[in-house]
Amino acid sequence: MKPEDFEELLANCADEPIRFPGAIQPHGVLLTLSEPDLHILQVSANVAALFNNTAESLLGQPLHTLIGVEHAEVVHAIAEGDTFSEAAPLHVTLNGRDFEGLLHRHQQVLVLEFEPRLKDFRPRVLKGRTSDLGKMLQRLQAAKTLQALYEISVTEIQAMTGYDRVLIYRFEEEGHGQVIAEASAPSMERFNGLFFPASDIPEQARELYRTNWLRIIPNAAYEPVPLVPKLRPDTGQPLDLSFSTLRSVSPVHCQYMQNMGVLSSMSISLMKGDKLWGLISCGNREPLMVPHDLRVACQTIGQVLSLQISAMEALDLSRQREEKLETLAQLDQAMKASEHSVFDGLAQQPRLLMDLTVSGGVAIIEDKQLHRYGNCPEPAQIRALHKWLQDSGEPVFSSHNLASVYPPGAEFQRVASGVLAMSLPKPVDNGVLWFRPEAKENIHWSGDPKKPLALESSDAGLRLRPRTSFEIWKVEMAGISTQWSHGDRFAANDLRRSALENDLARQVLREQQAMRARDELVAVVSHDLRNPMTVISMLCGMMQKAFSSDGPHTSRRISSAIDTMQQAAARMNVLLEDLLDTSKIEAGRYMVKPVALDVSQMFEEAYSLLAPLALEKGIDLSFNAEPGLQINGDPERLFQVLSNLIGNAIKFTPRQGNIGISAMSNGEEIVFSVRDSGEGIAPEQLPHVFDRYWTQTENNPTGSGLGLYITQGIVQAHGGRIVAESELGRGSEFRFTVPKVMEESHT
Template identity: 80%
Template sequence: MTPQDQDAFEELLANCADEPIRFPGAIQPHGLLLTLSEPALQIIQVSANVETLLARTPPSLIGQPLHSLIGTEYTAQVLDALAQSAFSEAAPLHFELNGTAFEGLLHRHQGVLILELEIHVKNFQPRNVAGINIHLGRMLQRLQAATTLQALYDISVKEIQAMTGYDRVLIYRFEEEGHGQVIAEASDPSMEVFNGLFFPASDIPEQARELYRTNWLRIIPNADYQPVPLVPKLRPDTQTPLDLSFATLRSVSPIHCQYMKNMGVLSSMSISLLKGDRLWGLISCGNRQPLHVPHELRMACQTIGQVLSLQISAMETLELTRQREAKIETLALLNQAMIDSSQSVFDGLAQHPATLMALVEADGIAMIEDKQLHRYGNCPEPEEIRALHKWLQARDEPVFASHHLSSVYPPAAQYQSVTSGVLAMSLPKPVDNGVLWFRAEVKENINWSGDPRKPLDLENSDAGLRLRPRTSFEIWKVEMAGISRKWSHGDVFAANDLRRSALENDLARQVRREQEAVRARDELVAVVSHDLRNPMTVISMLCGMMQKAFSSDGAHTSRRISTAIDTMQQATARMNTLLEDLLDTSKIDAGRYTISPQPLDVGHIFEEAQSLLTPLAQDKDISISFEADPDLRVHADPERLFQVLSNLIGNAIKFTPRLGTVGVCAKSVGNEIVFSVRDSGEGIPKEHLPHVFDRYWTIKEGNPTGTGLGLYITQGIVEAHGGHIVAESEPGQGSEFRFTVPRLD
């Protein structure tokens, strides 16, 4: 082939993939097709063979009512059918027009009603149509009684061949790689046998597969037909070709017709096999002579395809369940090994390499955790494993499986004799980690129907170069290299389940470590608080005694010593406060903060707070007020409630400028007492307000001694009482803190 021919071939191949098979603009000649407007049922388009079949010219029918062509009685039947909700799935209508019997099929698509009048097949020989239902019932019972998938396949092809009379009936299954394999066949002895052969993906292009997925059945009675064009060519309402995706009479690609002839058949019928909404395979029927299977028999075959689809899905699901159940005991052993390990989950797995390999029938296994790499069995070299693992990490797939690794990771070709397949899983951790199972290369010969590298060819015609489907279907043996045994659904399930267990165990270990760290911190805080409290008390007492010995009215040296003692007392008091805050914080963090609630009178609490805190306000000439509804009683811990009030009121006084105001009030709302502390200070910036109760948050400006724990502890105390606390603030207008405590009835 010259470079020019090669370029032409590539262009024609691309055009073939884009061939508008849903919009052929024509139908097969074993019937005629009309598109109708609704509700008037005026004829919009009609196939050109209406002239030969019904002696009416297409132009004379466009715009005319349907009854002008088929009569009022048959039109009434069409209207009755349209009144049914599932009319497209109903039995065909039967018409007798111009001496020819027709079966009428109706469906709507893309805003237009399509009526197909298929010529009725009389005296069909292979099986009496009247006995179809009886035979179908018996066959469905046989399908349901089948215990293996292969038995299902064999029953289906034999029965469909007996019912229809096709020379060959086979089941074709699509593989993950895109190509397909014939897995069952019933053929006339004189036919070439295709059972077991593989066919390249290009034999059934993607858009053709989509039509098979959306249509249960397609029939071509005679591949030697001349397409019948639609008149007019385009839909008058949209000026676009008519979409015939769901039309029984839809004309097919001329390349496909030639493909059929090259296979030695002139008639075909295809029944789709679906798994969920995915095209699983096809029941493909072929006959050496033209053969038009009647609608009733086609529907019986379609039913077989639907039942077979359900049975295949059910039996594959059952097989998957069996595969999974076979792994459960081994997975439980490995899970226990991870639990028992004192180090990490990967260390636990590394103690059981043989069990891990047996889990998925691997030839070798590698475990990676940070700098550690454990290898068992037949594995690539360490640096090769590290490079492969890095590539797997970049893919970011929790579980990866391939039985042809070099096809997606070319460096694997260097060690494909040792490893051609890999199954891998990893955990979301900051260090490199993972388990990689390896399978060795298994060289085998694959029998293809013809050369898979040449599904299409070029030929010269009057119009120039054009594509020609391959003419040879002889067995073509290809040795497959760099391929291992496939990983089964059970193998992939096992990898996923092991990953889930490893993840749960790893997270449990992290939680335990964090809990132990918190417990150790709490114990340290408690010890430090206890051990320091007594010395700090002694220091404070000694400072007081020394203070009396040095009068501020004494000598200059005495005044300096007195000032130093004041500073020591302040520092000691601050350290005591900080120790108390740290102890409270550790208890709140650990969820061990306890209170001793008792009945309290709010008025008495306010009196105590007023006597202790008013002097602080007076030092800054701040006006402070306490207001409470009469006879308010709460159920609270007196020391902790006073701690909350003193913290909030103390902050309000601290951050309110001279001559400002602070108001404290309490009132009954439902089953709670709402306390509020309002000030006229500078307020809290809006971006800081959501964080005021965070641990260690504090306003730095004008608050050099703040620890950032006061409001955090205040919130913990309130919540320990079963209440909640909120803060509101407007810069320049002050702040308000409100908290609730259960009311005592």
């Protein structure tokens, strides 16, 4: 047979429709019912043998024709009240035999199942069973360790049910499972500690275990009983039996059971949250039917055990974390104390780093630097591994079988079969990698793990069959280290968090220091230059008196040069003031000292200062304010805003133009407007007018680009906002707001 044909058979097995078998186990009868009239839609073919009614005679009939009006009314009440989980089994006598009826709804159809009622099942156990169950639950809750919890569970369930073997099977991360506790009759083959391949319980079977707490097979040698009709009459689809107690199981699984030497089984799911953690698996050499009430008790045990496992694992994880906290605190302090970087601080504590994760070696990477301590791969191998880790995008990575995911790891698996790594999101290569050496160990499998399934011939050709051998199969595992615990992974994540916080704190400190240095430089430069500028201005004034413009030609030239020097000095003073203001705004330390100001008085002062500039260009300058307006503002700074906006308007408005300045109340604010009939600002430039160093270079060769940026800073420092609107050829308008002085209320 070709390998691809075998793979196809495996795929077909994995896709077997176990939810829709179209048949049930023969020890009971299944019916599907319409709602709300409770007419029989489907029935299992064995209804004739067990109930002495043919399937054809029951189809389409109301349920009461089979079980009587009283029982049918109980079924109707359960369905109408949606109380399936709370309802007691329906006890009926049919064809001279007692049956229990169990009801559930799935995919918009009622499913009613009848099982034989076992009155005399193990009277020794059933007598006082409720108290026994209570005592057993107390013993479960009193268990001090997880292993003790497992041992109590399997021993008690075996005593309650009488199964020859009860074991707990835990699923491992790799997909396979291990038997971690077992209670078996002396004659049974022991499986405790053995591993079973993942294919023994395919993924779709695991999903069914996840959604349904319990499954029972009283006799694996049964012949499936088909449903009549095969498909649902209301949908034309197969009936989903996911939650059916009588669901027929895969024939491969029935053969698997018989190969293991058992004919009866019961499985109880163990859940951790919404994930399948494991199974309580019960098996018996002879057919065994466990009554419903005892199955409910076993399911309760499974649910309590699931909660106990989750709680005790959580406590164990908490303990693992607490054991790491002191070392993590010491490493955090080392990162804080380092003068250079967090990784330099870690490099000073290699023993602490290795103790943190119980590793045999550690490597610390920061850009071109690579520090190695203990038993590590070669530098080139570490660099290559680190690049692969960076490309994977996982900030924290762990593997106890590195070569299985990173084939080059086979070259150094002796020293680094296990790797735990963390890195920070920085532009340079960085990270910490912990290494654990290969720990060769013998894994004991139940049968050859490489041959979980075999082939056999049948009338339909070749088909898969489960393995027949469960003899212990010893496999030496190479390239595997001891597993990284939850505590180890927690430590790597916490160290990464701490490194990020410390690295960010360093960056913030460096930026703060850079800002302070810049501010100090600007202040020193401004102070050191302001004095010379003042001296230059004074000397220019003195020289101006000595050289009258009415004097000889040489005197006029000197006088003109002095005028230029005075203008340059004044210009430099303005620039120095702008630089100081800009520095304060960027640092968030721009302060204003607001007082109550009269808007009309502000406008008068602005007009007296700026009107001469407007008159030189024949520009009509008008001020208009609502009477009695008062604002909370810094007089010097707000005058600077008005001067800047009006000065710009004069600069960019052609001769004979007009500029209007207004102020009006808008609730709790005063809205100022400076509108001109100038050349306007291009649409692509308008969003940037308040940016640093933005300037409209045309007609403004000496602009610094800081005026509007500072203006915006002053307005925002007052708690206001400023906006600009403009249209090329039609002028611009700048509007800003300042809080008004609120009138005191009188009572």
